[in-house]
Amino acid sequence: MVPKLRVLIAYLSYSGNTKETAELLESELRARNMEVDMHAIGTSPPVEPEQYDLILIGTFTWERGATPDEVKDFVLEIGYKPSNVAVFGTGDTQFGGDDLFCLAAVKLAKFYHSKWAPLKIEQSPRGSQEQEVEKWIEGVLHDAKINA
Numbered sequence: 001m002v003p004k005l006r007v008l009i010a011y012l013s014y015s016g017n018t019k020e021t022a023e024l025l026e027s028e029l030r031a032r033n034m035e036v037d038m039h040a041i042g043t044s045p046p047v048e049p050e051q052y053d054l055i056l057i058g059t060f061t062w063e064r065g066a067t068p069d070e071v072k073d074f075v076l077e078i079g080y081k082p083s084n085v086a087v088f089g090t091g092d093t094q095f096g097g098d099d100l101f102c103l104a105a106v107k108l109a110k111f112y113h114s115k116w117a118p119l120k121i122e123q124s125p126r127g128s129q130e131q132e133v134e135k136w137i138e139g140v141l142h143d144a145k146i147n148a
């Protein structure tokens, strides 16, 4: 039997948008028969990143494009730059337009030299943005050659 692919979804969310995006990604992956571990940054027990075939990190963007401290701590906790990180983020263009929109996710993807452009969601991933989430994860899985 072929072992199930293991995916880690680590996310930080204060008001629920990034969590909602993480859960949407989780159901997309589970529908493809993948094994998914959810990690609420700052709350869940420490992770062992080397156990995963793919690591998805989700963050919202804070004041003037800042990355939340909890996400920075999580990055330090990981302690190295895995080559299989894809980043998703939620934000709000009202807080500084396109330049600052989801900037934390953009910076994080750059930090990890991610192969994938970060997914940027305006607030909640509902409605038409749900399809963006689906499209993004399909692209990530395709490029990662781990389509089940």
Ligand SMILES: Cc1cc2nc3c(=O)[nH]c(=O)nc-3n(C[C@H](O)[C@H](O)[C@H](O)COP(=O)(O)O)c2cc1C
Residues within 6 Å of the ligand: 012, 013, 014, 015, 016, 017, 018, 019, 060, 061, 062, 063, 064, 065, 066, 090, 091, 092, 093, 095, 096, 100, 101, 102, 103, 122, 123, 124
């Ligand atoms: C004080 C404050 C500052 C924010 N600054 C930005 C920002 O610079 N860029 C951005 O894209 N979103 C910004 N946002 C919007 C949040 O990132 C957005 O609401 C996000 O979806 C919240 O995620 P969460 O619901 O997972 O906590 C800001 C929100 C607040 C409350």
